[in-house]
Amino acid sequence: MRLSNYFSALLCLLFCGTLSAQVTLRGKITEASSGDELIGASVLAKGTTTGTVTDIDGTWELTVDGLPVILQFSYIGYSPMEVEVTSADQDLSIALGDNVISTEVIEVKGQRISDKQRQAALTVETLDAIAIKQTPAANFYDGLGSLKDVDLTAASLGFKIINTRGFNSTNPVRSLQIIDGVDNQSPGLNFSLGNFLGASELDVNRVNLVVGASSAFYGPNAFNGVIAIETKDPFLQKGLSAQVKVAERNLFEGGFRWADALKNKDGNEWFAYKLNAFGFRADDWVADNYDQVFDTEESPSNPGGYDAINRYGDEASSSTDFGFLRTRPGLGHIFRGGYNEEDLVDYDSKNLKLGAAFHFRLQPEKTLESTELLLTTNYSTGTTVYQGDNRFSLRDIQFFQHRIELRNRDNFFVRAYVTHEDAGRSYDPYFTAIKLQDLSKSDGAWAGDYSSYWQSVVTPQIRMLEGWPNCFPVNCTLPEQDAQQREFLARPENQDLLFGFHADAREAARAARGINSRDEYVVGTDRFNRAFDSITSTLASEGGTLFFDRSALYHLHGEKIFANVWAPNADSRLEMTVGANGRLFTPDSRGTLLLDTMGRNIDTWEVGAYGGGTLHLNNRYKISASLRADKNQNFNLLFSPAASFVFTPTQGTTARVSFSSAIRNPTLNDQYLFYNVGRAILLGNIDGVTGLNTLESVRNFSNSGMPSDLVFFDVAPIRPEQVRTLEVGYRSTFFDRLYLDATYYYSFYQDFIGFNLGVDLDFVNSQITGAQAYRVSANATDRVTTQGFSIGGNYYFADYFAFNGNYSWNILNTATDDPIIPAFNTPEHKYNVGVSGRDVPFSLLGDGVREFGFSIAYKWVDGFIFEGSPQFTGFIESYGLLDAQINFSLSNINTVVKIGASNILDNQVFQVYGGPRIGRLAYISATYEWKRK
Template identity: 30%
Template sequence: MIKKILFVAFIAFGSLAMVGQTTITGTVKDAKTGETLPGANIKVANKAVGTTTDFDGNFELKVTDNPPFTLEISMLGFQMKEVEITKRNEKIEVTLEENETSLDEIVVSASRTPERVMESPVTIERMDARSIKNTSSPSFYDGLENLKGVDVNTSSLTFKSVNTRGFATFANTRFMQLVDGMDNSSPALNFAIGNLLGMSELDVNTVELLPGASSALYGANAFNGIMFMTSRSPFNDQGISFSYKQGVTTQEAAGTNNVYDVNIRMAYAFSEKFAAKATLAYLQGTEWFATDHRNTRNGEYAPGDRSLNDFDGLNIYGDEVATNLGGAVGRVSRTGYEEQDLMLDYEAKSVKLNTALHYRPFGDDRLEVIFNSKFGTGNTIYQGANRYNIRDFYLAQQKLEVRGKNFFVRGYVTTEDAGNSYDSRFAAININRRWKSDQDWFTQYAGTYLVTGSHQAARAAADTGRLIPGTPEFKAAFNEVTADPNLATGSRFQDETKLYHGDVNYNFQDVIEWAEFQVGGSYRRYSLNSNGSIFTDNDGSIDYDEYGVYTQMQKKFLEDDRLKLTASLRYDKAQNFDGNFSPRVSLAYAGGENKNDNFRASFQKGFRNPTTQDQYIGLDAGSAILVGSAPDNLDRYTSTPLNVSTAGQGIVGSSTTTLSGRLAYENSFAASSVIAGAPEASSAPLVKPEEVTAFELGYRGLINAGDSRITLDVSAYYNQYNDFISAKNVLVPFYGDVELTETVPVGPGGSPVPLALIALQNGDYKAFQVYTNTTADINSYGASLGLNTKIFNGFDIGLNYTYAKFDFDQASDPDFEAGFNTPEHKVKIQFGKTDLFENFGFNINARWQDEFLWESTFLDATVDARTVFDAQINYTVPSWKSTFKLGGANLGGQEYFSAPGVGAVGSQYYLSWSINN
């Protein structure tokens, strides 16, 4: 009903708006082939009046203006052309010249000002509507993986993490993702959850991606890279578009499951001053099952007998609860539950709704006011320290923006609600505890083993009464545990954190002639609100601020403006830290007769503020307690009561004790030293921002090879990191000091023994994860090479290679894990033709990467090398205004893991139907 009302309203208003005095008709053709161009934009210069060509390349435009006036005719991949209209009812024929290469496309993100990709002072990758149509991946977001230097790590079917230049995790806080100028990361997590709050594929105008540091213009967290997604304007792209995609995923563990993806976009300019649009995207499928049951106890990561005494399966949860029963029994772990028993139906779902109102007071693009409201909800699986089932997660943004030719002012608020999300590990732990306490279970195990001498018999006896998955009793316990936000008894992930952000930018290009100057600034406030389930906000929300200001100068020199200097400087200050300066200087030189040989060099500094969790987390994750290191957070966290050994009770004077966050930073042992048998006090200064100094050289150009023109893009970079933020594992003793000054005599006339060492011997300690900065020297470096050309009379072929490496002296900081998490070598190949024959095209993508070490709080292990093939064919039916696409991802069928612990990625096949896009 709503769709019908909007449609009728669009038609009614449109009928009024299109009654005009002048009618222009015409045809738009490709200058090279003579073929007509459907979908070309025809627009009155400096006004919001326009139309597009139909599938035969024809158009009719009615306007209220009297001649003379100018029409702008444009289309992606072609050079814009202006046509002067001198009389009413004029008929014109326009030919558009195709851009020689993709390097002729215009980008904005590199310098916050329009410039050709060829002239960009830094490396940049780009996708547009044509690229999206031709991608062989199931979605445009998946297709980002085919770009040079880009990694996409798959946590689940609906959660993919984009990264460049190393140090990747699923919680990728070093890479920023902007959608129409808004940071669409989760306020509590500080990273984007894939495309959950992104945009519908039908509404994507361009995607621009800058690898490497970009803090000089975009501030904190634009550290390893930044991606800009911009949507289509309702003034320029009007009408109703629709797409329906259906397919299947296949995986050995999950079988064959359906996937549905539906998108609709409605946009209309009701007049020269007012336009509106609405988009809706819905996706539903089944997640990749995670079924890696190898034993991870003591870092073994190898098959093991689950019935034996000490077992901790990777995708088995609850078996992390273990204790040393001493003597012949040894260390024993409780029986866990497989992930499949804890993820309900593994349903993957994503719903995105985006509405926007655009108002132009003067009837042209000199000034525009935009109100944008976005809503995203869905189910996905996120892997951090544990595996989280994100269910009914809600993320929303509202933006008000005023922009003109030389400025913009925008403000937006991001709100989230974790919905019915829960931690699968704690779900298993507390389901176990609901039918039998840990103490009772281990007591029964020990008693049976002493009688039988059999671990299998002891486990069977202790498991008497265990809740069996699928039974009503298990379901009841599961529902109670996943609804309880107290991790001592439940597993619910509770959060309603908000983020408030404002941006301003002004370009003095119409005021200052000898160079282009820009100034700008930003302000951000976090309001943490997890009710004590994630952060230490039991007594109310935690608020803190960040702000920054920047300026940029761009000046061209030499004859024909061949040399371009860009210099930027930004200052940022966060509430809990000292301020940071981020400079950037770059030079770009255009050589050759037609400026087709472009050399670039840049130097810049980037920084990243510690995340909300680095500062204010207070979470018992089971294997360790995570405590943020903001100065006011150290005493905010106190643990739940911890059991003290029988031997230790005489020292503590109680059967339980509690620990504070301050002890983790000021009285703890380095975990690695205890494992090595030589306990040493840890050194974990409070966390502060990390910095990177980045150097880059590059070349973009055209090479004539006979009748072919080869596009070449090559770059190399070197990064030096200071104060790299790291999480360290420490052990806090229940009694004694780690300086070993507090001692007691052991035995009559015995020598004094430090209390803290007695605590370690008795098992009276707790593991903490603290957030700090490493003093180690860390450097990363790499290079990329891209080649694109046409062969065999118009077939597109592209090849790119990426090399990435880092240096780190582990001996200088044994407790630090760098987490580079990036293959050293990657090769990607593309081959296709958009017009193999009339209305028919195809595209093939292949990707290879070598094996690499993945380091994370979940598990450290090697990710195997892999080769993946994707392909698609498409057919256009002009009379139906439709395009059909048949494709598949990972056609080889060899399942692979993006990281240890996630579900194996199988194959996906799809058929889509797009109308009027």
Template identity: 30%
Template sequence: MFKKQLAMIVFTLCVMVSYAQVKINGVVYDEYLEPFYNAKITNGKNYALSNEDGEFSITISNKLPQTIIVSSFGYRTETIEITSLDQEVNVILKENLLLDQVVISASRVPERIIESPVTIERFGLNDIRKNTSNSFYDGLTNLKGISSREGSYGFKSINTRGFADFSNSRFVQLVDGMDTAAPALNFSAGNLSGVSELDIKSVEILPGAASALYGANAYNGIMLLNTKSPFDFTGINILLKSGVMSQEAAGNNTFYDVAVRMGYKFSEAFAAKVNFSYFEAEEWHANDSRNREVDTNKLIDGSLNSTPNYDGVNTYGDELFYGLSNFNAFLQSVRPGSPTIPADLLLRRTGYAEKDLLNSYKSKNLKFSGSLHYRPFKDESLEIQLATRLGMGDNLFQGTSRFAQRNYYIGQSKLEVKGDNFYVRGYYTRNDAGNSYDLTRTGIYLTEASTPFGSYINDYFIQRYLNNQTVEASRNYADRNRLQPGTTAFNSAFNKITTTLITEEGGSAIYDKSSYQHLEGNYNFRSLLNDWADVQVGGSFREYNPESKGTIFNDKDEAISVQEYGVYTQVQKKLMDERLKLTASLRYDKSENFKGNVSPRFAVNYSLGQDKDHILRASFQTGFRNPTIQEQYLFLNTGVKTNVGSTADNLRRIQYRNENFFPGFGTVITETTGSDIINNALLTRSVYDTNFINANGSLIKSDYKEIQAEVVKTFELGYRSILRLNNNTNLDIDVNGFYSQHDDFVFFQDVVVPNYGTVIATGQLDADANLALNQGHVREFYLITNSKSQVKSYGFGLGMHTKFFRNYDFGVNYNFIDYSFEDADFGSFEPNFNTPKHTVKVQLGNDKLFKNFGFNINGRWLDSHKWVSPFAKGDVEARTVLDAQLNYRIPSLKSKFKIGGTNIFGKEYLVAPGSGRIGKLYYISWTINN
């Protein structure tokens, strides 16, 4: 009897529940009355997604009236009141104004862009669809104040506000909260291990210092790439792309790009996705033949036949040199009265062109990512994510040298738990250099394999000064045994050199299997404070474990491990009818190799106008950058000098054995330590450079210390508004200006250390040290340390965006940025600003020019500027670049076809001396179900 009653009760409850809920059906359209796919319809904790025909069905309570909310990223949210169970629901979603769109990066809480306490640039789904560039990542360069470092076809990185070369360690890039910095490099490898074009949902970029919330290295700015959730974006999406790259040096070459995304929602509690993408392309060939001029530190036209001191930008093996004036005494003894060889005339041997040292100019990249998502309560109040992503392939990278990256690998794995008010995530990043090698060392050892440098010098001298031959004839004679590219002998030597580690005799191969693990969390107390304010606390911990076998770091005999942590808090409060918003943040970070850094930020926003659509803002913020693991632990003999990182732990590891030969007395053994490099060194130029000595004095003692973190303090003002014009037209305006003060910039200082004796003070050496200099018993180093020069940077930007004639989308922005500094380093320091002073960017498009047919055009002009990097310094010409695309949708095939081109004016341009000139690129793509 009891069982029957229990069954009856359960049946009755089920009937009551089912009767208490009903299904509402409807259709979602865009503003052109086309079916809207994947719009989200919400009622409380219940939600549904519209299908390819815009149709949806959602369960709601039959207790009317009810409210459903229809939304999609990049579109205005619509609220619909349900007053009847048989109500016909038709919803039109209109594209959102840019400044109305919601971001989370500026304050770690959702807020409209217009309300952000600092400058922010955003690239959403609509921007990605309208993108004219070859990929969404390339398209970011069209945003205001954003620049792209295009080191090669495959390697590109984003930066803001200057001070970066291709080693972009002052800018942080996050993918779903994971820092994409490679463990050995401490800067992001761009999109090589990033996000598939099919999986990217939005990009948020904060120009300027952001260390108060994001910690170390958020110095120039930070970029957050957010991917699509498999709960919201389901199905199979495919991208097929191909085209032609055209360059004078490389000719016309075809490239291929394919991507697949699969997302599936198994239930309201469980979903998963996987992404696969692959591209293959011919790299932009680098053939800069200009000569590095030592005295003027400029790139000048030159050739092997015109000067013995030829050091071509993209030739390798000509880096070592010998002063021909050393032959003067011998020349006078053989031919008395002969003209004296100038003291500054150097001889370099003939190097190899870059194309001779690459077994292929092909760039390849394979990316894979996958994630599992679990929502125990079947809503967004709690979600657990397990994700992994990896990238591998072949590429070119330009740092202190040019490097051929072969079979590289970068991988990340993440576990994250997040809820309405918190998140905790941990991830592990690892990389493998594969079969990568250094082109400079490869060239040096190939030349040495044909003829030892000493024999080469003697052969040249005899022909040039005893046999009175020309520079060309003398060089040709010295090169008579040169290994010729393509021959069996050349290939055999090349293979041996590139498979032998740098740490071994005659090798150029890089070994790198470094990793780091990272843990961080954040909690927002707003709900516990009855919405009085957003009060957040958070923290992070990271441990680096570099492993290079001495090829990059000083870890051949002793492993390296570096730990760092940070804690922060932020309070954000709205006052005066929510017109005034105050934001205050404070963070403390500590690395075991450096003193702690405190990073405060304070921002004020004030809203004007009836609709609060005119926002004034002011902020003070700080940033810092810990020196990279390379800058801390580098210990690499380049063949000319030794590069040394100057942390105390690295200096402790350095111990040289010097064999000092004295004619008539034999060899005396001495020792040079890391302490000597700091405490017993002279500025090299004060010993050997006559012009420097005349201007600054001789024998200047180096007083540069162990390396410390860089620090920046920034003041910023801004104005954002949405102006409501006639005919329902809106004009978005964004104006910002900043002023920054930079201290302790990291740079390379050239020092010389006597093998014995003491440098007492500037101009004062004891007898032993004086003897060491006279005998040439010294060691030269490039010490990585902090500049004493204070740098100031400043700039402003103006951006406007509107629509006219209903469907035409138009935007224009202008950016000015510059810097100044007072030299306190005897001319040895020059900031790697590497950014044009003036930049103008224009965009015009119409997604509905005709039915299912649209176009978009992007143009940008960049001013000329100087490029400074360890590899090369030189001027970069101004350039105008025009990108364009036409697109056509076929809804019945769920397909979009796009044909377009980048740099379609066709004038090739250099991003930096030594990189390949960028030519034209034309593409055609087919996107299915996206």
């Protein structure tokens, strides 16, 4: 048979059997007694594997091969129902009775997401209410780390970072986090602080994590992914929820949610509200890694000291490198003592979240189809450790967010919100260590005192040591003499002596000498505490290390959906969406971070508009295209196109190919930063920088004195970065038990935002008279590409149990020497595997226990280089983590008890270079749920 005949036969197998007289059925499932919509109820065509689950409003849509058909409807805790369907127009509004059952439940295998989501053009990972209950992680946000394509990094107990598809960063500026459509970013930092200022777990309905470039759908900064958190609707999920959790590290967590609705005289619900409160405190993980900083020359074996990762103020300096001097033998490269992070940081992590929402139905008789007016307000505050260019102690940071929205589900919305923040008493521990040392004496004065003591006290003792090689033989050259003396000092017995000599010299250098010198400030003394409090309570712009940030973000967004622009038949239609948004940033840092002093106005606006359409053909094909245009006040108009084709040959199978794009506008820091960290000034670059010298050429000039050795360069003004991604995906259910989801992507990046290092040098007659180092925000000149593949699956067995696993592979294709290319910071390989049981009957515990559940999950992450600032760049070793939990329901008191532990084997691992070792966190929680009907 010819190849063409094979191809024709294959097409027939794929298409001929799927283009029969199929019928699309639609309906809604509610609770019989209250009329409440049931979310996640199952719909199954009897005798087949064709099924679906209901959306948030209880609605469902299912395509069957023909009529008549018997549909089975079920929901845990309710009696199942079977209905024979003989007509596509049949009313399928199903009300399930409230007879409590525990075993007669029909499960739609592989259906944990709705058809709408499963057929999405982008890669979407979901953590729904069931998965939140099942996750062995300590909270729902940590549970996102088990999803495929996801990198979850713990910089502290209170600050977790989520990134996808490479270029992981502790400043997650390439990920967008939204809660009910509202951007959750810090207005001053331009990224979200994990869930530290986010939603309470009791109010989270589900989390959709959109993986990859998606600006065309979500706007600027949806560069590598979107974390879309959806909270519970008070009309649909009423009642009281409360939770208490205790864990290791003195962790205590508690919260409650109350929601209710009021009816008008006609018996229709017209007003609903919810109140949320959440509190947390714990002893944070301590960053106490005293290994030498990655790729530095001196190690702990150097008698003069070394640069330790979590010790600040001990960094290498050319002014403290004495090399090999005959007048001071053994002095070598010396380092100041610095201060440990644990002596400078508040590890008492705390978090408080309060929220209220008020929903008004303007047409109560239409229930869910009514237009609604929403008023919401949220407040968060807390203390934790955040890692960016340095480690930062966030103390009493505050976050205010208020929203007003007019919406009609799947029709339109107009949303306005404002976000305010207050940095509280937050400060920079790294810079604090340098300030404390400078308060005692400058680096130069300290090195001079150290060297003077060595020359006057230590050098004579060394030369009196037995066997000291003045010169053997008598006529040896100076290099030979140097070599003999080096060899003598390197002997083990003399190394021990050198450590003692350096300890004495360091002690001498700590003492005050001269007018502008003071004794060193010793940790734990009142004198240290007074100096520390003075430095951390003085604004960074006024000589201290305290941040001031009362920035705000104002946002207005409107969208309209045209559901049936063209509908030639019942199974085909064209829907279109148009929208526009605008936002205004009003930074206010009083010069502690940004160039907003001397009356300079750096308020920044941006606007965007988008439109797109999706053509549904015969419930088998979806063809989508969209285009978004964005204009930032300081940058040119940019476009983000997207297109996709989705093929659904059967109800359980979806294949897709898509092109997506994203832009990322430079953050306020990229544009306006001015932050002096002592050894350098971190500089934003809205206007460009000229006349800098490369670091290497400055070193060459300092050795040669030849001005011709200096290399000058300019840095062009910063501009937005862009990415284009091609993606293919496949999802399907096999054998009624196995669900697989696979994705491959290839991305093209340009104009990466990173930084250049340079020196503004002053010199006279080949002598350096002044120098200032700068780190300047800049764009890369090279274009780079990345690619990756991921596959995930679930295998269901024995009615209540499932195996699950996923694997992700990501690589940076382009090898480049461009120093601006930001670190990929992503393991090439990672995987998750686990087993779980849900709602398993367990009568052995007595009548009060209806069922129990459990899950065991193992995560493995390949080793990789994590590149941050010079202090926080190094190798993260491969690691594996085992999590486990068991939960059981006490039905007579409406309570679920959960006992578990993340990293149950207490495998101490670093997830970010410069961060703390993350160990075990065992916990027990009790969650009370009373659903109001």
